[in-house]
Amino acid sequence: MGAREAAADALSARLRELPSVERLAAALEAPHPVAVAAARAAIEEERSRILAGRDGGALLDRARELVAAAEAPSLRRVINATGVILHTNLGRAPLARAAREAVAVAADGYSNLELELETGARGSRQAHVEGLLAELTGAEAGLAVNNCAGAVLLAAAALGAGRSVIVSRGQLIEIGGGFRIPEVVAQSGARLVEVGTTNRTRLGDYQRALAALDPQEHGVILRAHASNYRVVGFVEEVAIEDLCGLGVPVIDDAGSGNLAEDLEALEGEPPVRRSVAAGCALVCFSGDKLLGGPQAGLLVGRSEAVAAARAHPLARALRIDKLSLAALEATLRVYREPERARRELPVLAMLTVPAEELERRAGRLSAALQAGGIRAETVRAAARVGGGALPLLELEGQAVAVDPSPLGADELARRMRAGDPPVIARIERETVILDPRTMSDEEAAAASTAVATALR
Numbered sequence: 001m002g003a004r005e006a007a008a009d010a011l012s013a014r015l016r017e018l019p020s021v022e023r024l025a026a027a028l029e030a031p032h033p034v035a036v037a038a039a040r041a042a043i044e045e046e047r048s049r050i051l052a053g054r055d056g057g058a059l060l061d062r063a064r065e066l067v068a069a070a071e072a073p074s075l076r077r078v079i080n081a082t083g084v085i086l087h088t089n090l091g092r093a094p095l096a097r098a099a100r101e102a103v104a105v106a107a108d109g110y111s112n113l114e115l116e117l118e119t120g121a122r123g124s125r126q127a128h129v130e131g132l133l134a135e136l137t138g139a140e141a142g143l144a145v146n147n148c149a150g151a152v153l154l155a156a157a158a159l160g161a162g163r164s165v166i167v168s169r170g171q172l173i174e175i176g177g178g179f180r181i182p183e184v185v186a187q188s189g190a191r192l193v194e195v196g197t198t199n200r201t202r203l204g205d206y207q208r209a210l211a212a213l214d215p216q217e218h219g220v221i222l223r224a225h226a227s228n229y230r231v232v233g234f235v236e237e238v239a240i241e242d243l244c245g246l247g248v249p250v251i252d253d254a255g256s257g258n259l260a261e262d263l264e265a266l267e268g269e270p271p272v273r274r275s276v277a278a279g280c281a282l283v284c285f286s287g288d289k290l291l292g293g294p295q296a297g298l299l300v301g302r303s304e305a306v307a308a309a310r311a312h313p314l315a316r317a318l319r320i321d322k323l324s325l326a327a328l329e330a331t332l333r334v335y336r337e338p339e340r341a342r343r344e345l346p347v348l349a350m351l352t353v354p355a356e357e358l359e360r361r362a363g364r365l366s367a368a369l370q371a372g373g374i375r376a377e378t379v380r381a382a383a384r385v386g387g388g389a390l391p392l393l394e395l396e397g398q399a400v401a402v403d404p405s406p407l408g409a410d411e412l413a414r415r416m417r418a419g420d421p422p423v424i425a426r427i428e429r430e431t432v433i434l435d436p437r438t439m440s441d442e443e444a445a446a447a448s449t450a451v452a453t454a455l456r
Contacts, residue, residue, distance in 0.1 A: 014050045018043055030067045038066035078422040079443045083435030085350045086387025092288040094346040098334055099327040106326035113322045128325055132332040136259055139276045139300035143310055149179050150318040151284040151297030155251045158309040160190035160220040166209045168201035169194050171224040181224050200236040220249045225270055227255035228388035241278045249281035256389040257291035259335055265351045268390050281305040289387045292347035293331035294324040350437055361436035362398035368448040375403035383437045402432040402451055415454035423450040
């Protein structure tokens with residue numbers, strides 16, 4: 001027998017030694033479908049390795065790894081070391097402890113979601129937040145739906161269907177996911193009327209558009225806050241008070257939900273209370289951005305306008321679920337005490353963290369990395385609000401720069417994402433940056449361990 005024939009016989013023998021899928025699956029402690037899928041994948045990997053002339057692996061161990069991966073939840077907690085506070089890919093606003101506890105209570109069995117406990121009659125889920133929304137914004141009434149895009153669509157449909165909705169050309173915006181104001185207006189059943197130019201729209205533009213309407217038609221004005229970009233230079237727009245003075249309903253898409261209007265960092269975001277006080281029929285804003293709560297779309301304003309939105313068929317399709325509602329109610333209750341809100345709402349705490357605190361956190365993180373033999377140093381860096389809010393605001397502070405040698409920045413970041421828990425960092429000039437603004441002390445310690453593990 002020649003060498004070629006001997007090699008072929010040896011290869012065939014190795015392939016014959018592979019166990020059957022059922023036999024390997026039987027050795028795995030997992031539901032049968034999961035065990036079979038893991039066994040099949042592990043055997044295929046081993047067959048490919050044998051055919052390529054490589055040494056065999058630990059087949060049972062590999063099958064167990066595949067089982068563990070299949071049974072691990074896909075949605076996981078991660079550590080945000082990017083310095084982007086409202087990171088859309090990471091779920092935007094982290095919830096306050098009060099909100100997390102409220103979610104746990106609402107999820108543990110049944111709740112009085114739509115039941116009036118005093119009378120035993122059917123109630124409205126909006127009752128849990130409407131009073132708080134009115135109290136905190138000065139509005140006559142309020143309504144919560146599943147997100148701000150839904151709130152704007154509902155507002156436009158409730159007040160603008162069959163009418164002309166007037167929008168400045170500078171506010172025909174697109175936000176994440178291709179959501180565009182002209183398409184929202186079209187879906188609402190209204191007719192879009194554009195006024196002004198991209199950079200300048202004056203009160204007279206709105207007045208002429210209203211005057212040109214059919215005498216029997218009552219127009220609606222929609223103002224959309226350009227939350228995720230800025231036009232600077234030769235620009236002009238009409239104040240919300242002047243728009244409300246034109247005598248037609250005004251819908252204000254206020255964007256990120258600024259209820260902490262006394263914070264210097266939020267000066268670039270329209271305060272919800274100002275729009276309500278100006279007389280807007282409906283003001284729409286997000287729950288999971290600057291408000292610091294769960295994903296939600298909030299509508300506040302005049303009683304008759306909120307009632308029209310509540311009665312519209314879209315309101316049911318867009319309604320908020322009980323867990324988000326529980327988190328929202330708890331978040332709004334925190335806002336009753338402004339100082340407490342700054343301490344307990346993670347978004348506001350990250351926005352207002354003192355420079356010396358960032359310096360302390362960065363110093364501890366850098367020292368922990370250096371103690372493990374990792375080249376790291378504190379550097380000046382700029383964090384961001386993110387989430388389509390305050391795009392020009394740079395939050396200066398101390399961060400930690402990690403030398404990714406010998407892996408390279410991309411590979412180090414990849415290995416950190418693959419850890420448990422995953423750590424999400426940012427890369428600047430081939431250096432991995434860990435920003436303590438978006439991490440607690442415990443998370444910073446875990447990030448340090450993740451870097452050490454990745455570089456090991």
